[in-house]
Amino acid sequence: MDWVGALQSGNRLAIARLLTQVENDTPQGRAALDEIFPHTGKAHLVGVTGAPGVGKSSLVTQIAWACRHPADGKAPRTVAIIAVDPTSPFSGGAILGDRVRMRDLSGDEGVFIRSMATRGALGGIARATVEAVQVLDAAGFDMILVETVGAGQSEVEIASLTQTTIVVEAPGLGDDIQAIKAGILEIADILVVNKADLPGADQTVLALRAMLNLGGSPAGELHHGFPTEPETPARHAETDVGWEVPVMRCIAIKREGAAELLRMVDAHYQYLRQSGELRQREWGRILLAFDRLVQQTLVERWRKSATPERIENVMQKLYRRELSPYQALDILVPETTPRLEVEERQQQR
Amino acid sequence: MERKIRILIAKPGLDGHDRGAKVVARALRDAGMEVIYTGLRQTPEMVAEAALQEDVDAVGLSILSGAHMVLVPRIIELLRANGQDKVIVFVGGIIPERDIPELKSMGVSCVYGPGTSTVRVIEDIRGMIDARIQLERE
Numbered sequence: 001m002d003w004v005g006a007l008q009s010g011n012r013l014a015i016a017r018l019l020t021q022v023e024n025d026t027p028q029g030r031a032a033l034d035e036i037f038p039h040t041g042k043a044h045l046v047g048v049t050g051a052p053g054v055g056k057s058s059l060v061t062q063i064a065w066a067c068r069h070p071a072d073g074k075a076p077r078t079v080a081i082i083a084v085d086p087t088s089p090f091s092g093g094a095i096l097g098d099r100v101r102m103r104d105l106s107g108d109e110g111v112f113i114r115s116m117a118t119r120g121a122l123g124g125i126a127r128a129t130v131e132a133v134q135v136l137d138a139a140g141f142d143m144i145l146v147e148t149v150g151a152g153q154s155e156v157e158i159a160s161l162t163q164t165t166i167v168v169e170a171p172g173l174g175d176d177i178q179a180i181k182a183g184i185l186e187i188a189d190i191l192v193v194n195k196a197d198l199p200g201a202d203q204t205v206l207a208l209r210a211m212l213n214l215g216g217s218p219a220g221e222l223h224h225g226f227p228t229e230p231e232t233p234a235r236h237a238e239t240d241v242g243w244e245v246p247v248m249r250c251i252a253i254k255r256e257g258a259a260e261l262l263r264m265v266d267a268h269y270q271y272l273r274q275s276g277e278l279r280q281r282e283w284g285r286i287l288l289a290f291d292r293l294v295q296q297t298l299v300e301r302w303r304k305s306a307t308p309e310r311i312e313n314v315m316q317k318l319y320r321r322e323l324s325p326y327q328a329l330d331i332l333v334p335e336t337t338p339r340l341e342v343e344e345r346q347q348q349r
Numbered sequence: 350m351e352r353k354i355r356i357l358i359a360k361p362g363l364d365g366h367d368r369g370a371k372v373v374a375r376a377l378r379d380a381g382m383e384v385i386y387t388g389l390r391q392t393p394e395m396v397a398e399a400a401l402q403e404d405v406d407a408v409g410l411s412i413l414s415g416a417h418m419v420l421v422p423r424i425i426e427l428l429r430a431n432g433q434d435k436v437i438v439f440v441g442g443i444i445p446e447r448d449i450p451e452l453k454s455m456g457v458s459c460v461y462g463p464g465t466s467t468v469r470v471i472e473d474i475r476g477m478i479d480a481r482i483q484l485e486r487e
Contacts, residue, residue, distance in 0.1 A: 013432045016404035024352050092353075093378035099399060100388035106395045113402055117353070117383050 003032040007139040015139050019114055022131045036138035043137045043144045044269050047158035050168030052150025055194040055252045057101035060147045062258035065104050071259055077142035078110040082132055084125050086149045087117040123157025124148035130289050159187035160288045164268045166190045171200035188245055189268050196249035208247045243271050354382040354478055357405045359396040360389050362414045370411035376467035397427035406478050407437035425456050437477050
């Protein structure tokens with residue numbers, strides 16, 4: 001099947017079916033990703049994260065709506081949304097309910113919404129979210145919004161996937177100490193205080209601004225913990241001006257502040273391109289994504305190489321304290337990984 | 350990665366009572382399925398659009414308003430127009446006995462009235478989807 005042609009002609013059934021293949025990690029899905037990968041890298045990838053109930057879905061909807069109904073007479077942009085909700089660790093099932101808040105976008109041909117379950121991944125997005133973004137990117141959407149699960153303090157994986165990360169807060173969720181803890185606030189390119197009509201909104205804005213001021217500009221070798229691109233000189237050398245993380249107010253359900261937020265998202269994208277940081281982040285993104293793929297693949301290979309009985313056997317010894325965890329590791333995951341060698345050693349024992 | 354069953358639970362029409370829909374959604378979740386829930390007062394177009402974008406295996410429609418003979422055929426027509434002719438459609442809610450044969454002739458697989466056990470719903474859906482996967486493989 002000609003996936004590139006099907007995606008680029010806007011065949012929504014093809015997009016939806018390929019997303020399923022990719023999510024289930026089927027051989028067909030992998031082959032299609034090989035085919036479409038050269039056509040990716042064009043969309044603006046925007047992540048939206050924050051605690052449960054702060055209004056991420058509503059805010060995503062309003063950003064998308066603002067893209068579709070630009071006030072300044074520009075052409076509307078096409079938008080794809082990936083909304084991630086948690087998988088139950090007990091049943092493996094999930095309720096994906098983000099569409100409930102996205103009614104404003106229904107019936108719009110320029111919008112494509114897909115719900116994804118985390119399927120056991122812990123970083124706030126699903127394992128296949130990276131690949132799903134590639135599909136939507138190749139399909140030619142101008143902006144791809146990724147909404148994470150309701151994130152706590154350390155679900156920061158979204159920042160390694162997207163170019164612009166919006167962290168959403170709401171009034172009354174914590175004091176100024178919460179604001180200086182490590183984690184989710186650090187990944188923000190834009191901070192949004194949603195539900196800004198609720199009491200306490202001013203304090204939340206102030207606490208976030210104070211947190212930002214304490215740190216000065218977030219310069220350094222590692223931006224967002226990504227390795228920097230080798231050939232790229234120090235950050236902001238071209239412009240000499242860094243990105244100052246703004247704190248914005250929104251009332252998503254009243255559609256207030258969304259147009260301004262979209263302008264800020266666009267400004268951040270422009271900053272990334274002009275400062276050269278876009279290339280830098282893309283480099284970091286590709287390294288991290290590949291690293292993850294290697295880990296995933298090695299674990300899968302290892303699971304296939306060791307029989308369940310053998311694992312069980314060693315685990316029993318571990319349980320009886322006859323082996324330490326590191327000794328068990330030496331037996332089950334020998335230093336040299338080629339399979340034949342492992343099997344030889346197993347026979348010798 | 351194993352293949353997950355994906356189901357859209359939708360409430361087309363104007364009644365505002367979604368307890369039944371939520372009970373079924375929850376039961377399907379506990380049975381290990383991924384359930385997309387879209388909320389109240391959906392038009393047939395919204396239901397078909399969500400089914401398409403989410404590439405679901407089945408669509409469950411909860412209707413208590415009495416408008417099922419209008420809403421259900423329209424949704425089935427839209428699903429087919431979108432190329433989703435293999436999607437399983439089941440209906441729950443207040444459906445008079447006499448309407449069931451006609452709904453089934455339109456392509457509805459199952460109709461569930463008040464008091465239906467969720468275990469039965471889960472078994473039916475699993476059975477139908479497994480049979481369909483089997484067909485695809487052959």
